[in-house]
């Protein structure tokens with residue numbers, strides 16, 4: 001029997017001693033207010049046993065991690081048609097790069113880079129009557145947690161400084177791959193990214209990706225095939241131009257966000273989330289990646 005608790009405790013101790021904790025994202029001014037010394041980790045196993053260490057109950061901005069949730073909702077609503085508007089290839093580029101979008105005629109490389117997630121946001125805006133309310137309700141439902149909220153200050157902060165996202169949305173519009181108003185789509189996208197959750201809440205939400213599409217209460221949100229596809233996209237595209245490195249070091253499908261969160265999972269075994277707001281030069285949580293590398297090395301559990 002693996003002693004997850006003692007491994008998480010050791011990981012937390014090592015993180016608190018680490019001198020270089022990375023750099024907090026400040027291109028969204030509201031994110032820069034967070035203390036770089038925060039570290040949290042939470043793991044839920046297939047029997048719904050929970051293990052945690054550090055600030056695992058403190059909420060932070062999940063940012064790009066939300067792209068997996070918007071993709072899941074859109075896939076549930078329109079099915080495979082989604083792949084006519086966004087591809088499933090890794091980009092090898094930073095999350096906010098626009099060059100490939102132009103080269104490939106407005107079809108984003110995958111749904112987990114910004115232009116791809118903006119197309120998914122457009123699909124949700126088209127499909128839903130009250131997009132922000134209904135998306136939040138979807139996430140609360142998966143997590144079985146009504147206390148999950150948007151952080152409106154973070155959303156407004158990004159609205160004021162998200163120039164590259166405005167550029168991406170306008171480029172998509174020029175190629176006819178955005179059906180709704182740029183401002184309306186980005187208002188939804190900035191809110192989606194501003195969802196505030198703790199490591200524990202993230203593992204509750206992502207439990208279904210390790211459990212064949214069924215949430216902790218056994219309700220079905222995605223088919224087995226859809227979960228397979230989303231986990232594959234997380235593995236190949238979840239860490240931008242560091243997806244290869246994450247597969248190499250950690251060996252799990254996962255997703256990061258510039259708020260310093262990472263969620264990762266081993267199908268049928270466990271789901272884990274880390275939070276450490278300092279980022280490495282590629283925009284992924286520095287200590288989060290180290291922590292997950294330790295976890296899969298110590299437990300000898302990875303998809304490989």
Ligand code: GLN
Pocket residue numbers: 062063064065095096114158165193256257258259283
């Ligand atoms: N909202 C952020 C952006 O669009 C999300 C980026 C991220 O977490 N990598 O720039």
